[in-house]
C-alpha cells in the first residue's frame with residue numbers, strides 16, 4: 001500500500017463520515033426547529049474522541065444517532081415524518097450543494113465529494129424499515145392516528 005493509497009482511503013472515509021454528520025445534523029436541526037429537545041448528537045461509534053455540549057464524536061464516524069428521537073416526541077404526524085426523513089433530506093441537500101458548487105465554483109471533482117455522494121445514496125438503505133432505522137420511524141409517523149398523537 002503506497003502513501004497515495006492510504007491518503008485515498010482516508011479521503012473516502014472523510015467524505016463518508018461528513019455525509020453521516022450532515023445526516024444527523026439534519027435530524028437535530030429540524031428537531032430544534034420544531035421546539036423538541038436534543039440531548040445528544042452522536043457522530044460515530046466506539047470510544048468517545050470529544051464532546052462539546054450535546055455533540056459527541058466517536059472513534060469510527062460511519063454511523064450516528066440523535067437522542068431523544070424527535071419523530072417519537074412530535075405531537076403531529078407531519079412533524080414526526082419530516083424529522084424522520086430529515087437526515088436523508090439533509091444529505092441529499094448537501095449533495096445538491098456540492099453539485100452546484102462544482103458547476104459554478106470548483107470545477108474539479110474530488111474524492112471526498114464522491115464519497116459523500118456515495119454515502120448519501122447508501123443512506124437510502126436507511127429507508128428499509130428495520131429496527132430503529134429512518135424507514136421504521138417514517139412508517140411509524142405515517143401510521144399515527146389522532147389517538148396515538150395524544151399519548152404522552
Ligand SMILES: [Zn+2]
Pocket residue numbers: 023027084087088126134
Ligand atoms: Zn437518520
